[in-house]
Amino acid sequence: MVSTLSFAAVIAAAWTLGQSTRVLGWAAAAMLVAAMLYPLVERLARSVKRGVAMLVVFLMTMVIVAGVIWAGVGDLRVGLSRLRTTAPDAAQRIEDGSSWVGQAARDFGLRDRTVGFLDDLPARLASGGGSGTEAVRSTATRGIATLITMVLSIFLVAHGPRLVRGLLRQVDERRRAEMSIVLHRAYQVAWQYLILMLAKSLVVGVVGYGIGSSLDLPATSILALILGATSVIPAVGVATGGLLIVLLAWGLQGGTTGIVAAAAVTSLQVLDCVAMERFVYTRTLRIGPAATLFATLVGVSLYGFGGAAVGLAVVVAVLAALRENYPSVAEQPSAVQRTPLP
Amino acid sequence: MESPDDARIEADGSTLVDVHWWVGGAIGLAAVSLVVTAHMVSVARDALTWVSLGTLIAVALESILIRLERLLRYRWAAVLALSGLALIFGTVLLTVVFPVATREAGKFDTDVPRLVERLDDLPVIGGRLVDADVPARLERWVQGLPANLGVDDAPLQGLFRSVLDGVTALLATVLVSIAVMLDGNRLRRGVLRIISVRRRDDVVRAFDILYRTVGRYFAGSILVALSAGVAILIVGLLAGVPLAPVAAVWVTMTNLIPQIGGFLGGSLFIVLGATQGPTTLLICLGWFLAYQQFENNVLQPMIVGDAVDLSPPTTMIAALVGASAFGVPGALIAVPLLGAGKAILIELGLVSVGASSDGAAAKSGPLRRAWGRKPNRARR
Numbered sequence: 001m002v003s004t005l006s007f008a009a010v011i012a013a014a015w016t017l018g019q020s021t022r023v024l025g026w027a028a029a030a031m032l033v034a035a036m037l038y039p040l041v042e043r044l045a046r047s048v049k050r051g052v053a054m055l056v057v058f059l060m061t062m063v064i065v066a067g068v069i070w071a072g073v074g075d076l077r078v079g080l081s082r083l084r085t086t087a088p089d090a091a092q093r094i095e096d097g098s099s100w101v102g103q104a105a106r107d108f109g110l111r112d113r114t115v116g117f118l119d120d121l122p123a124r125l126a127s128g129g130g131s132g133t134e135a136v137r138s139t140a141t142r143g144i145a146t147l148i149t150m151v152l153s154i155f156l157v158a159h160g161p162r163l164v165r166g167l168l169r170q171v172d173e174r175r176r177a178e179m180s181i182v183l184h185r186a187y188q189v190a191w192q193y194l195i196l197m198l199a200k201s202l203v204v205g206v207v208g209y210g211i212g213s214s215l216d217l218p219a220t221s222i223l224a225l226i227l228g229a230t231s232v233i234p235a236v237g238v239a240t241g242g243l244l245i246v247l248l249a250w251g252l253q254g255g256t257t258g259i260v261a262a263a264a265v266t267s268l269q270v271l272d273c274v275a276m277e278r279f280v281y282t283r284t285l286r287i288g289p290a291a292t293l294f295a296t297l298v299g300v301s302l303y304g305f306g307g308a309a310v311g312l313a314v315v316v317a318v319l320a321a322l323r324e325n326y327p328s329v330a331e332q333p334s335a336v337q338r339t340p341l342p
Numbered sequence: 343m344e345s346p347d348d349a350r351i352e353a354d355g356s357t358l359v360d361v362h363w364w365v366g367g368a369i370g371l372a373a374v375s376l377v378v379t380a381h382m383v384s385v386a387r388d389a390l391t392w393v394s395l396g397t398l399i400a401v402a403l404e405s406i407l408i409r410l411e412r413l414l415r416y417r418w419a420a421v422l423a424l425s426g427l428a429l430i431f432g433t434v435l436l437t438v439v440f441p442v443a444t445r446e447a448g449k450f451d452t453d454v455p456r457l458v459e460r461l462d463d464l465p466v467i468g469g470r471l472v473d474a475d476v477p478a479r480l481e482r483w484v485q486g487l488p489a490n491l492g493v494d495d496a497p498l499q500g501l502f503r504s505v506l507d508g509v510t511a512l513l514a515t516v517l518v519s520i521a522v523m524l525d526g527n528r529l530r531r532g533v534l535r536i537i538s539v540r541r542r543d544d545v546v547r548a549f550d551i552l553y554r555t556v557g558r559y560f561a562g563s564i565l566v567a568l569s570a571g572v573a574i575l576i577v578g579l580l581a582g583v584p585l586a587p588v589a590a591v592w593v594t595m596t597n598l599i600p601q602i603g604g605f606l607g608g609s610l611f612i613v614l615g616a617t618q619g620p621t622t623l624l625i626c627l628g629w630f631l632a633y634q635q636f637e638n639n640v641l642q643p644m645i646v647g648d649a650v651d652l653s654p655p656t657t658m659i660a661a662l663v664g665a666s667a668f669g670v671p672g673a674l675i676a677v678p679l680l681g682a683g684k685a686i687l688i689e690l691g692l693v694s695v696g697a698s699s700d701g702a703a704a705k706s707g708p709l710r711r712a713w714g715r716k717p718n719r720a721r722r
Contacts, residue, residue: 010370014377021381113376235418235524236517288525294393301386319532326535 025303028310030152066190079219186321193284200276211264236288240342374702396518415572421523552682559678562646567597577629583615625708650681
């Protein structure tokens with residue numbers, strides 16, 4: 001009887017979790033937001049009442065996020081209207097070429113197809129490629145998701161420490177103190193890493209905006225946003241995000257501007273590697289590009305860009321906890337030496 | 343015999359074991375975690391494929407990277423040099439292949455009707471193809487193609503999306519490869535940190551076997567497949583075989599499937615050659631058979647050798663299962679993983695095997711192995 005009930009409970013739990021992946025995604029995002037904002041609330045609560053501190057921190061966060069979205073959408077609209085004149089000209093230039101590329105572009109009808117594509121683009125972006133009803137449904141879902149995530153984050157900031165203490169109480173007393181220290185230090189290191197990475201993204205994004213503006217590229221704030229977001233991937237992130245700037249500069253302004261853009265992006269990548277990343281690593285922990293890339297790629301596949309942020313935070317937290325818990329083996333080389341393939 | 347504290351013998355002779363409720367809870371939790379993980383894997387399948395493929399490429403390039411690292415002192419410099427070389431190679435390949443491919447694509451609408459006309463003249467299978475209405479169906483599809491692409495934008499949008507997906511996949515795979523190459527040693531040290539000191543040397547040995555087997559098999563198989571594709575492309579273009587680039591791509595892809603890949607790839611090439619008459623058919627057949635002999639007896643043992651010590655049916659089943667689960671990357675990874683698993687079990691003494699019949703050959707050099715023993719992956 002007990003086995004049957006246990007089996008049924010496991011099936012029910014698995015089914016329920018399978019059905020509520022979206023809600024679990026919101027919960028994960030709320031945990032990340034709460035974990036990031038909690039130290040700020042704590043610091044501000046030393047000067048004002050805790051409720052007021054929470055209100056101020058959450059309001060400031062919302063204002064910053066809304067400001068970034070507003071600037072991005074506005075710039076995208078202006079950039080699109082500019083693209084409608086510059087992109088067909090660039091397509092025409094390619095068609096006019098005498099090489100096989102020009103011939104292929106003429107056969108394909110590149111200019112006409114570019115014009116058609118850009119005419120349809122605003123409607124596609126507005127509806128996400130679907131019908132008007134789908135656009136309304138999608139907007140409503142996103143609005144509800146944002147609201148739920150925000151409310152959950154507030155609850156978690158208010159009750160999070162109590163929940164963690166409750167979980168720790170389930171562990172036997174001997175290990176509780178040790179576990180508490182490891183978790184606390186891991187949280188501190190992970191928080192510092194994520195905050196410094198956010199600051200680094202901001203710096204890279206601002207420099208990217210400068211590069212895009214000086215080269216007179218359309219939708220500069222979106223390009224800067226992409227560059228800033230990809231710069232969290234150590235060693236290769238800036239070059240990856242900057243590829244779009246280089247391609248746009250080359251396609252719209254010509255080869256020389258493309259080379260200038262490539263030089264600027266490469267310089268920024270080098271600066272990121274030798275100065276900004278080292279600054280972050282010496283103060284927190286070193287996370288390589290592979291772990292960051294795995295986490296963000298899988299996160300994007302599961303829950304979109306929010307999933308990438310959560311994935312990165314999870315990997316950072318796990319690696320910080322592992323670093324606290326396990327001694328380094330760098331100083332203890334193994335007896336078995338590594339050799340190249342024959 | 344004395345029974346443990348949590349077990350007692352009943353009157354009827356059966357043993358009743360008292361299991362703590364935590365055991366049930368842990369099993370339940372494991373089951374739920376398994377379901378959630380399976381769901382996540384199915385949703386993030388594309389990303390996991392890119393990650394696996396990128397990691398495989400990095401592992402395959404590790405030996406070159408170690409040599410470059412010795413030369414340039416720094417790992418990042420070695421990765422940069424290797425990436426630069428790959429970029430130059432890719433650009434040259436694109437510059438050479440792309441014009442040919444676009445020219446062949448331009449001839450597509452004339453080549454296919456010509457091919458359709460000649461299908462019923464094919465010996466043995468021509469009549470059957472006509473009975474199955476294959477030539478007429480192909481003709482209808484080709485006639486509808488320009489209209490579909492010109493008037494209806496849906497196929498073009500699909501094509502655009504496919505190209506965009508392809509570029510995303512390529513970029514992600516390349517990025518993962520570079521990241522794993524940069525991070526390889528640190529990842530290795532990171533994994534070793536969480537292994538107990540007692541077990542660390544075993545894990546290092548397992549790592550080495552995995553990276554040797556997978557790297558050598560993967561890099562070797564890709565090289566052999568590309569070589570087969572190039573051989574078919576050159577002879578196809580020289581002999582005037584229609585859709586030669588398509589046949590070359592097909593041969594390259596199918597070459598990765600053990601045992602039956604050669605037959606699958608060659609049959610299309612030979613059928614396409616047959617449409618040009620008996621002389622072209624004989625050239626295609628002769629070239630393909632000769633190339634297969636060279637590949638199976640010289641190229642394959644020299645490059646891939648005994649990277650995986652598995653029997654032909656095992657490699658075939660593994661590759662087919664891998665392909666059905668994860669496509670081409672799955673077919674590529676399944677065989678070396680199985681081979682590495684077997685080698686690790688033997689190395690760690692977890693399974694015992696008799697003396698390998700290939701032991702003597704394995705100790706000899708690649709050329710001697712090539713001429714002195716039957717290839718391990720006698721595939722085609």
